[in-house]
Every structure is written in C-alpha cells, then in structure tokens.
Amino acid sequence: MKLATWNVNSLGVRLPQLLDWLAANPVDALVLQETKLTDDKFPTMEIGAAGYQVQWFGQKTYNGVALISKTPADLVVKNIPGFADDQARVIAGAVNGVRVIGAYFPNGQAPDSDKFVYKMAWLNALRAWVQAELQANDKLVLMGDYNIAPEDRDVYDPVGWAGQIHCTPEERAHFQGLLDLGLVDAFRMFEQAPKSWSWWDYRNLAFRKNQGLRIDHILVSKALQSGVRSCVIDKLPRKNERPSDHAPVIVEIDL
C-alpha cells in the first residue's frame, strides 16, 4: 500500500498538478492540505474521473483538507472530535483496514502570538484523540503538514531558526509526544540524504539554494512499522511552473 501527503497551497490553482501527480504516482491514498476551497467548489468530478474516491472538508480562503483513495474511505471524521474549531484541518478515514488521518497542523505564526496558543491547544487535543484512535486501530497513519521541524537536521539553518516558529521546544515536545504514543517517523526509518526538506520558501530562490525545512511527516503505528518499505520526499512537483511551496511525501507499506 502506498500513501502520501501533500500541502498543495490552493487546490484551485494546483488541480492540474495534482492530476498529473496522481497519474505518475498512483498511490492508494493521498491526503491534501491547504485546499483553500469551500466544499461546494471542491473538484470531485475531476478527481473521480481520475479513478479516485474523495472525501473533503474545507472553508473559504484558508486551510481545507481532503482524503483521496482508490477504494472508498469509511468511518470518515472531520476535525478533532470534541475540539471546537472553526478551521478545517483534519480528515480521517479507514482505507484498506488502515486508519488514515490527514492533518494540517496550525502554523502558529510566532511563539508569543495567540496563534501559538491555539497551536498548543490543537496539539493537545490531537494527541488525546490519536491516543484513543490507536487504542481502537492498531494500523494507523498520521500524516500531513505538521508545521514542526522535529530536529535541527530538519532545518537548513538551525542556528538562525533556533526558537523560531516550527522549531520551538514546545512544538518539538509535541512531536515527541506523538512518537511516545507509539508512532514512528517513517522518513527516519531509512538512510536519507542530508538536507532533505519538504518545504522551501517561495522567496529568495530558496528551492534553488535548497534552503528548506522538513515539516511534512508520515507517522506510522507500531503495528505497521515492520511493513514500511520506503519513505521518500518527491521534489519533482516543486520544480513545476507555479509549484506549491511543499513537496509530497510518500510511504510504501506491506500490510
């Protein structure tokens, strides 16, 4: 089974790239973040015509998530149960017996901001919910745009970014908290090239200079860990015309 996550930064703009990518990478499930579309504008027909099922949950201008799969997802959940939130950030579904959770974690903006307070509250709620989900589903994948660079080796300039948003001890403790639930960072199960990033700023020729962060992650449960065959970041779409600032991350798992 192949699963992937991609922050498309506006599905309205990126739909042609998404369809091209799916044709080249026929994954079993793909979660999207930052669709930035209200539900009535979601391109269900185009994705259906590509041979995929889709569940979606969006809003105007910001956020928005989707779960695309070859077989229909069931037991679909939108946002974190019990956590009141007017931002569309989470979509989950069962695909081929695997609990797939796609999430667009809050950015947090700055460590002293109200948005950081919201990020911490959201992360607390996520952890509690994922813990419960793991008790009900051994086979679980939590993937998406975490907006957290877990370690210094996930940052092109760890000194400059020290203590900045994505790199604060509080955010990193939350990432570790998810690992402590019994999840494993699939990307770090394998030898990877140094300076592997999943996001590059649009500004300052950051992609060309390979100045980025690894903030898009795929965490798998212990029951899936031994079946994980590979985990890669696909940089190709970042080379497109009008690319998303994020690259897809793909995991292959033998069930």
Place this chain on the structure above:
DNA sequence: ATGACTCCCAGTGGGAGA
C-alpha cells in the same frame, strides 16, 4: 534587511503562510 514570493479577497492594498 522590518525584504524577497504566492495565494486569497479584495478592489488599485493587506493578511497569512512558514
């Protein structure tokens, strides 16, 4: 270097992203 780019909604600029 308080920047840079892109997207959105707006509406001839500004917020947010990361």
